[in-house]
Every structure is written in structure tokens, then in C-alpha cells.
Amino acid sequence: MGPGGGFGHGKLKFDEEEAKPDISKALLLRIVKYFAPYWKQTLLVMTVLCISAVLGLLPPILIQQIIDRALPDKNLQLLFLLVAASLATTVVSGLLGVLQNYLNSFISQNIVHDMKNQMYRHLQSMPLQFYSGVKQGEVITRMTSDIAGIQGVFNSTIVNCASNLFILISTALTLFIMNWKLALLGILVIPLFIVPTRKMGNVRWKLAKETQEKISEQNQIIEETLSLSGYMLMKLFTREDTALASFQTVNAQATRLQIRESMAGRWFMLVLTTFTSIGPMLIYLYGGYLFIQGELSIGAIITFVALLSRLYIPVMQMTNLYVDVNRSVALFERIFDYFDMDPLIVDAKLALPSRVEGQDIVFEQVNFAYAPDKPALSGISFTAAAGSLTALVGPSGAGKTTISNLIPRLYELDSGVIRIGGKDIREFTLHSLRSQIGLVTQDTYLFNGTIRENLLYANAEATEAELTAACEAAFIHDFILKLPEGYNTVVGNRGIKLSGGEKQRMSIARVLLKNPPIIIMDEATSSLDTVSEYYIQQAMHELLRGKTSMVIAHRLSTIMAADNILVVQDGRIVESGQHASLLAENGVYRDLYNKQFQREDS
Structure with missing residues (x-):
């Protein structure tokens, strides 16, 4: 403003001499x-x-x-x-x-x-x-x-x-x-x-x-x-x-x-x-x-x-x-x-298409900063085991989303290494890496087209049965059928005709339709009501079986069953473990848990 x-x-600022172009050979x-x-x-x-x-x-x-x-x-x-x-x-x-x-x-x-x-x-x-x-x-x-x-x-x-x-x-x-x-x-x-x-x-x-x-x-x-x-x-x-x-x-x-x-x-x-x-x-x-x-x-x-x-x-x-x-x-x-702007993130000369299914994701001393002298992540090291659910929790601005964005190389880390199956992700071609990762973000983006077009953006070759199955799993299918045009309903600019929860479920259905071996969910259930959240959690438990998944959660109730919980604070992992063990440590996670559930109880 x-x-x-x-x-x-x-x-x-206008400067006559500086504004004139330098006409060189x-x-x-x-x-x-x-x-x-x-x-x-x-x-x-x-x-x-x-x-x-x-x-x-x-x-x-x-x-x-x-x-x-x-x-x-x-x-x-x-x-x-x-x-x-x-x-x-x-x-x-x-x-x-x-x-x-x-x-x-x-x-x-x-x-x-x-x-x-x-x-x-x-x-x-x-x-x-x-x-x-x-x-x-x-x-x-x-x-x-x-x-x-x-x-x-x-x-x-x-x-x-x-x-x-x-x-x-x-x-x-x-x-x-x-x-x-x-x-x-x-x-x-x-x-x-x-x-x-x-x-x-x-x-x-x-x-x-x-x-x-x-x-x-x-x-x-x-x-x-x-x-x-x-x-x-x-x-x-x-x-x-x-x-x-x-x-x-x-x-x-x-x-x-x-x-x-x-x-x-x-x-x-x-x-x-x-x-x-x-x-x-x-x-x-x-x-x-x-x-x-x-x-x-x-x-x-x-x-x-x-x-x-x-x-x-x-x-x-x-x-x-x-x-x-x-x-x-x-x-x-x-x-x-x-x-003349450098793309920065490109395929390495020897990069090859590789499969990530059934492979561990390993962060080794990863450092990243959006601006010089202002580190966003410092010394991040952890392993997300293949087929497991890893949760990231912590206050806003701690660096949780930044961690998730480094995996598909939306940003390039400054130092350290991220490996999948023991292989540096920079040795993967960008297409092969990103095509095997599904990302559900906080801010769901939908094109000004039909529901069907938005869903098929994830997989243009998907059958009608696959489309329906993905929507049923995200508990959006029944809602779509109630619309006058069904799957051919136009959602408006950025999905303005849908509620926040409906857009979020559309986003989840889109990722499920892609069916990647790695799924990252950034506050994916933040816009859902309690009933929808419950059913989606049940569906996700089955659908993510055998997949390597990473969930950034604001509501701690959604990640209590995670195989590993990483507590991020000020760009560092300060605690890690399962729900019960973290509560017993009486640290940052326990503090977050108490504050959240006290607020919900009140």
C-alpha cells in the first residue's frame, strides 16, 4: 500500500542519459x-x-x-x-x-x-x-x-x-x-x-x-x-x-x-x-x-x-x-x-531419467537462503524412509515449505545434498524427478476451465474410472455430481466458484490422479471441515500405502500416526521422532501440542 x-x-526514476540504450555492434x-x-x-x-x-x-x-x-x-x-x-x-x-x-x-x-x-x-x-x-x-x-x-x-x-x-x-x-x-x-x-x-x-x-x-x-x-x-x-x-x-x-x-x-x-x-x-x-x-x-x-x-x-x-x-x-x-x-536471466535450475550435463519409487529421501547438511546473509535453512539432515509418512511441524516461517520445495528442485539448495535412492537429485533430469512427485500446496490454483480439465491437467490420459476413483478418494465426487454441469462445470478464475475446502479437495484429487510415488502435502487439510478432514485422512491412509509421503501440518491431530515427525524452528530441525516420544521430551513439539489442544478445548 x-x-x-x-x-x-x-x-x-527517469534519467535522460541513462534511459538511452547503448547501441553497440x-x-x-x-x-x-x-x-x-x-x-x-x-x-x-x-x-x-x-x-x-x-x-x-x-x-x-x-x-x-x-x-x-x-x-x-x-x-x-x-x-x-x-x-x-x-x-x-x-x-x-x-x-x-x-x-x-x-x-x-x-x-x-x-x-x-x-x-x-x-x-x-x-x-x-x-x-x-x-x-x-x-x-x-x-x-x-x-x-x-x-x-x-x-x-x-x-x-x-x-x-x-x-x-x-x-x-x-x-x-x-x-x-x-x-x-x-x-x-x-x-x-x-x-x-x-x-x-x-x-x-x-x-x-x-x-x-x-x-x-x-x-x-x-x-x-x-x-x-x-x-x-x-x-x-x-x-x-x-x-x-x-x-x-x-x-x-x-x-x-x-x-x-x-x-x-x-x-x-x-x-x-x-x-x-x-x-x-x-x-x-x-x-x-x-x-x-x-x-x-x-x-x-x-x-x-x-x-x-x-x-x-x-x-x-x-x-x-x-x-x-x-x-x-x-x-x-x-x-x-x-x-x-x-x-x-539474459540465468535459469539457474537446469539439467546437469550427465543427468539421466531415474525412478524414485521405493527409494529413501535423504537430506544431508542442507543449507538454503532466499537472500544473502538471511539463511532460511541451516544444516537440515533427515531421512524420509521409502513408503513412510514423514511430517513437518513448527511455527509459521520456520522453513517447512522451503524444505518441501527443495525436493522437486523448485529452489536450488546452496550447500549440502539431497539424495533419493542414494543418488543426488541434481543427477536426475528435472522432468523425471518432478513427474514422480505430487505436491498439494496451501494455496490451491485452479485454471478458469471445467472441473474435468483441471483434474486431467495431472494426467491427460486418465480414464473416466480413474478420474472418478480419485475424486471419491478425495471426497469431492458426490459434490461434483450435484452440480448442474457435473464434471463440466466451469470453476471460474482461480476456482472462485468453489469454497476453500472444495478447491483443496480438488487439488488432492488432482495429485491422486497423477499417482506419483512421492507425495508432498503442504497444509493440505487446512481448509477442510472436520468431517471432510476425517474421511480424507482415512482415504489417504490407504492410498498412500507404499508411497513415500511428506506432510506439512498445522493441525497436529492429522499427523499423530506419522512414522517420523520433524519439528522445524528457525530453519533448523530441533526435534524428531514419533508423536508419543516427542510428547515425552517436553520440548517444542509438546509446547505446540499443548497450545493447540488447549485452544481447541477452549
């Missing part, structure tokens, strides 16, 4: 690699642009022939021929434009397609630390807005730059061929466009960055207040007015910046438009003098002025090239920032 009770939305080569698979199409685009640039020269030249030859000579046949040639040039240019647009779309959309696939694969390999620390909505922004922006980079920056360059070169050569003196006179005006470009580029760059900063703040407020959890929190604490005021403030600031950015460009274009009128006036003045001297025709003067406008337009458009290039490179840098 931010000041005044509003939702927090981190403000990015290595970065440019890295960008080019994404275009390499489509070099043939890109070459074809460049060819089309070159032909279009040449065809664009023909109408003014044909106009000169109409004025200087067809009309004075009253040659109707030549007039029709020249007009038809001009019309044909326009049609061919239009057809080439259609082809170019198709190629532009093909190249840019395929690059976006490739980058999205690469990004999704990369994000799948990122460790849990990444997702627990990343800002809300940022991953979606990188996957959608940032990568989708690459389409604009190709169409607006690369293609426009190439097109303007071809037009500029072809037009300049034509002007010099026609009359080098007039060409020099017309080109003298160009520095008037270039000189203010740098300053205007800096102004627009700064405004663009500030605008993007405010838009990011807007998105952050929307993500926090209009997501399911944020919305409920806002309603329960009646903070609608505060959230609205915060959004309106940032929205107004973004709007003002966008208006400033738009008007800054308009004033700049007004100045450039004024400068463009100087060139034609000079051509009319000096060209008129040459006409009077008999050195130049009227048609040549008109053609020259038309071609001069064709020369100035690319220059005017390329004044934004500085800003466009920086924006484009900055966009690639944001995407590359994610690609």
Missing part, C-alpha cells in the same frame, strides 16, 4: 539474428522498395514531357501515351505496395511468433525465485506488449528508413542529372531540417520516456486493484475512492505528457514545413531566370519542384529516425534483459 492508504505503484548483431531466417523475404522487400522509389520518379518526368512536348506540339497521341504511362506507373506502384505490406506483415509477425515461443520456453525454465520477486503484470507485459512492439519496429523503423533512403538517393541523382545547379540550390535547404533534429529528438525522447513511465504506473494500478485478489481487498477495505483518485491522478499526468509530446512534434513539423517552402521558391526564382535565358523549360521547372518535394518528404520523415531507433533498440533491450 502506498501513502495515504492507496495501492503502491513503483515509480521509475554486439546488440545490433543480436537483433539481426532474428531477421536472418527471413533474409529472402527481407531482400525482396528491399527490392520492392527500390523499384517503388524509381517508379515514383516517373510521374513528374512524364509531366515534364506532357508540358514541354505533347501540349506545345498538340500531339494527342503522345498525350494519351504519356497519360497512360503515368496511370500504369501508379497502378504498378500500388500493386507493389500491396506486396510490400504482405511481406512486411509476414516478416514481422513471424519474428514476433519466434520471440514469443522463445520467451515462453525461457520463462518456463526460470526458477521460483524469479516469479516470487517479479513485479505484478511485468511478465505479461514483456510477453505481449514488448514483443508485439517488434512488429512496429520492422514496419515503422526499418522499412520506413529503407524506403526514405531509396527515395532520397534516387531523387537526388535524378535532380543532379537534370540540372546540377538547381539541385545544389534545392539541397542547400536540407541543413535547415537536420540542425534542429538532434534537439527535437532529445525533447521527444524525454517526453516519450516520461509518458511510458506514467503508463506503466497506470498498468500497475489496474493490475493491483482490478485483479481478483486486489479487487476483493479494495472492496473489503472500501478503498474504491482512494484507488480511483490514484488512477485519475496518474491518468491525468499521462494525458498531459501525451499532449505535450504530440504538440512538440506538431510545432517542429510547422517549422520544417516553413523551411520546405524556401526550396521551391528558390527553384522558381533561379529556374525562372534560366527559362528567361532560354536554358530551361517550364516543364523542367515544374518537374524539378515536384521532385524537390519528393526529396524533402523523406528528410522530414527521417528527422524522427533518432527517436525511432532509440525506442526500437530500447524495446529489444527490455526483451533481451529477460533472455
Whole structure:
């Protein structure tokens, strides 16, 4: 929560020099690699642009022939021929434009397609630390807005730059061929466009960055207040007015910046438009003098002025090239920032698929910290015997969930070793390890799909009988049958249409359907009523027979029959044993037991 009770939305500090991307050779080569698979199409685009640039020269030249030859000579046949040639040039240019647009779309959309696939694969390999620390909505922004922006980079920056360059070169050569003196006179005006470009580029760059900063703040407020959890929190604490005021403030600031950015460009274009009128006036003045001297025709003067406008337009458009290039490179840098993040948890070079069924799980002096100098686990050593039930108990924040998350390598331990069947789990392939572990978490996540789809996520090949058996074992089958759509009932976003106990039982059924040899249950019965908890405990006792299971329990009554109970406190195992022996020790477990049952009795 931010000041005044509003939702927090981190403000990015803008520094003009630091914000500008470092355009290095290595970065440019890295960008080019994404275009390499489509070099043939890109070459074809460049060819089309070159032909279009040449065809664009023909109408003014044909106009000169109409004025200087067809009309004075009253040659109707030549007039029709020249007009038809001009019309044909326009049609061919239009057809080439259609082809170019198709190629532009093909190249840019395929690059976006490739980058999205690469990004999704990369994000799948990122460790849990990444997702627990990343800002809300940022991953979606990188996957959608940032990568989708690459389409604009190709169409607006690369293609426009190439097109303007071809037009500029072809037009300049034509002007010099026609009359080098007039060409020099017309080109003298160009520095008037270039000189203010740098300053205007800096102004627009700064405004663009500030605008993007405010838009990011807007998105952050929307993500926090209009997501399911944020919305409920806002309603329960009646903070609608505060959230609205915060959004309106940032929205107004973004709007003002966008208006400033738009008007800054308009004033700049007004100045450039004024400068463009100087060139034609000079051509009319000096060209008129040459006409009077008999050195130049009227048609040549008109053609020259038309071609001069064709020369100035690319220059005017390329004044934004500085800003466009920086924006484009900055966009690639944001995407590359994610690609450059180390996945951390990957398969070792010699990792092999291995079976874990019937194998002991052994922790040997395991240490782990979420942040440097803040250890979460210290010297954890224990053995979870094959086919046994090991329970983890202790106060909140003691490290119980952290221990369970290390087994499927959701986090990577800092030191020590975890073995299954005497083999370091880092020697297993991640797929083979995780496919043999079932995890029921405190916070049950369900997709916004049907009950059947959520259950089959664990085992897409499961039969209807297996599906029913898993649900019966989790005591959720009868409830599902009472729903109007049964197993085809849509559960809503994160399972919002189900109660906490129903979601938890769905989660248990999903793991049972996977039927892994190792099952980890993190407060799996915490949301269940007493009756459901009793029946599930009876069912779990039979279903977990022969499996290696680890249960993190808040209610000590659920783990009294455990083969081994580990008492975790401040990241260390301070006691271990069975229920009766731990009670007899009169230690931490006895204290937890007394406090819990005294509270329940009261």
C-alpha cells in the first residue's frame, strides 16, 4: 500500500542519459539474428522498395514531357501515351505496395511468433525465485506488449528508413542529372531540417520516456486493484475512492505528457514545413531566370519542384529516425534483459531419467537462503524412509515449505545434498524427478476451465474410472455430481466458484490422479471441515500405502500416526521422532501440542 492508504505503484526514476540504450555492434548483431531466417523475404522487400522509389520518379518526368512536348506540339497521341504511362506507373506502384505490406506483415509477425515461443520456453525454465520477486503484470507485459512492439519496429523503423533512403538517393541523382545547379540550390535547404533534429529528438525522447513511465504506473494500478485478489481487498477495505483518485491522478499526468509530446512534434513539423517552402521558391526564382535565358523549360521547372518535394518528404520523415531507433533498440533491450536471466535450475550435463519409487529421501547438511546473509535453512539432515509418512511441524516461517520445495528442485539448495535412492537429485533430469512427485500446496490454483480439465491437467490420459476413483478418494465426487454441469462445470478464475475446502479437495484429487510415488502435502487439510478432514485422512491412509509421503501440518491431530515427525524452528530441525516420544521430551513439539489442544478445548 502506498501513502495515504492507496495501492503502491513503483515509480521509475527517469534519467535522460541513462534511459538511452547503448547501441553497440554486439546488440545490433543480436537483433539481426532474428531477421536472418527471413533474409529472402527481407531482400525482396528491399527490392520492392527500390523499384517503388524509381517508379515514383516517373510521374513528374512524364509531366515534364506532357508540358514541354505533347501540349506545345498538340500531339494527342503522345498525350494519351504519356497519360497512360503515368496511370500504369501508379497502378504498378500500388500493386507493389500491396506486396510490400504482405511481406512486411509476414516478416514481422513471424519474428514476433519466434520471440514469443522463445520467451515462453525461457520463462518456463526460470526458477521460483524469479516469479516470487517479479513485479505484478511485468511478465505479461514483456510477453505481449514488448514483443508485439517488434512488429512496429520492422514496419515503422526499418522499412520506413529503407524506403526514405531509396527515395532520397534516387531523387537526388535524378535532380543532379537534370540540372546540377538547381539541385545544389534545392539541397542547400536540407541543413535547415537536420540542425534542429538532434534537439527535437532529445525533447521527444524525454517526453516519450516520461509518458511510458506514467503508463506503466497506470498498468500497475489496474493490475493491483482490478485483479481478483486486489479487487476483493479494495472492496473489503472500501478503498474504491482512494484507488480511483490514484488512477485519475496518474491518468491525468499521462494525458498531459501525451499532449505535450504530440504538440512538440506538431510545432517542429510547422517549422520544417516553413523551411520546405524556401526550396521551391528558390527553384522558381533561379529556374525562372534560366527559362528567361532560354536554358530551361517550364516543364523542367515544374518537374524539378515536384521532385524537390519528393526529396524533402523523406528528410522530414527521417528527422524522427533518432527517436525511432532509440525506442526500437530500447524495446529489444527490455526483451533481451529477460533472455539474459540465468535459469539457474537446469539439467546437469550427465543427468539421466531415474525412478524414485521405493527409494529413501535423504537430506544431508542442507543449507538454503532466499537472500544473502538471511539463511532460511541451516544444516537440515533427515531421512524420509521409502513408503513412510514423514511430517513437518513448527511455527509459521520456520522453513517447512522451503524444505518441501527443495525436493522437486523448485529452489536450488546452496550447500549440502539431497539424495533419493542414494543418488543426488541434481543427477536426475528435472522432468523425471518432478513427474514422480505430487505436491498439494496451501494455496490451491485452479485454471478458469471445467472441473474435468483441471483434474486431467495431472494426467491427460486418465480414464473416466480413474478420474472418478480419485475424486471419491478425495471426497469431492458426490459434490461434483450435484452440480448442474457435473464434471463440466466451469470453476471460474482461480476456482472462485468453489469454497476453500472444495478447491483443496480438488487439488488432492488432482495429485491422486497423477499417482506419483512421492507425495508432498503442504497444509493440505487446512481448509477442510472436520468431517471432510476425517474421511480424507482415512482415504489417504490407504492410498498412500507404499508411497513415500511428506506432510506439512498445522493441525497436529492429522499427523499423530506419522512414522517420523520433524519439528522445524528457525530453519533448523530441533526435534524428531514419533508423536508419543516427542510428547515425552517436553520440548517444542509438546509446547505446540499443548497450545493447540488447549485452544481447541477452549
